[in-house]
Amino acid sequence: MSSFVRPAAEPDQGPLNKPTLSGNYRPISTHLAITPPVSVVIPAMNEAENLPYVFKSLPDWIHEVVLVDGNSTDDTVAVARELWPDVKVVRQLGKGKGDALITGFEACTGDIIVMVDADGSADGHEIVSYVSALVSGADFAKGSRFANGGATDDMTPIRKLGNHVLCSVVNAKFGARYTDLCYGYNAFWKHCLDKIDLDCTGFEVETLMNIRVVKAGLKVQEIPSHEYLRIHGVSNLRAVRDGLRVLKVILTERSNRRGQRRRTRGVPFRTRQGEVS
Numbered sequence: 001m002s003s004f005v006r007p008a009a010e011p012d013q014g015p016l017n018k019p020t021l022s023g024n025y026r027p028i029s030t031h032l033a034i035t036p037p038v039s040v041v042i043p044a045m046n047e048a049e050n051l052p053y054v055f056k057s058l059p060d061w062i063h064e065v066v067l068v069d070g071n072s073t074d075d076t077v078a079v080a081r082e083l084w085p086d087v088k089v090v091r092q093l094g095k096g097k098g099d100a101l102i103t104g105f106e107a108c109t110g111d112i113i114v115m116v117d118a119d120g121s122a123d124g125h126e127i128v129s130y131v132s133a134l135v136s137g138a139d140f141a142k143g144s145r146f147a148n149g150g151a152t153d154d155m156t157p158i159r160k161l162g163n164h165v166l167c168s169v170v171n172a173k174f175g176a177r178y179t180d181l182c183y184g185y186n187a188f189w190k191h192c193l194d195k196i197d198l199d200c201t202g203f204e205v206e207t208l209m210n211i212r213v214v215k216a217g218l219k220v221q222e223i224p225s226h227e228y229l230r231i232h233g234v235s236n237l238r239a240v241r242d243g244l245r246v247l248k249v250i251l252t253e254r255s256n257r258r259g260q261r262r263r264t265r266g267v268p269f270r271t272r273q274g275e276v277s
Contacts, residue, residue: 026061037063039110043100044118045070048079049232055083057124068104098205114187120231122185130187139218143185149224176214204245211253
């Protein structure tokens, strides 16, 4: 699994110099253009203060922004609409990050889906690296804070140790070569959702995705990513509690058994969707 995305070579005559292609391609840089539309999913609950930083870093060439609102009591939705007038707001019916992401994935119309947290810890300028990996042949572009070029400002020693141990277990049990496991900045082709069954509602959804893309035989490429500190507010992540939930997912997947916990929406990528506005 490569942790490096090689930049595209500068062509003699780039696609941006050909006006006949301007209606089909989305310009990303002076020497790179893509045709697949990109959707960015942002699960958010009471993140009004952080959204200006998040939206400011998003590239203007993306196809759509899908904000999944987890019943916020602040101005999260109003701020999102002010910052990105065409934002698609989906009101979450269930609870948990996993539920929010599944709801957001259902609402996406792009061929590529990018997962971005709403706390300001992710740099939207990195999206170009994820998209580059996908259009170059990867099925799933996985962010890594520990790949060469990655970094994190927001991990305590206990969380770093736990992430390392859990990552090592996944690599050993599933034949993966991950350098990071519990990180939510990822991107993938939408058709990948047909090959993985997301049936958990909490933070462990990220680990579940990482395991199931490997089990499905999808091509994964790691992308070095810098995780910044949350700008405002307090994270809902709890190291011990969520670490145990991640471990449970790993053990369940290893034994090829489905957990008996009730699925929030019945079937994977459920028919009962959130409310879009």
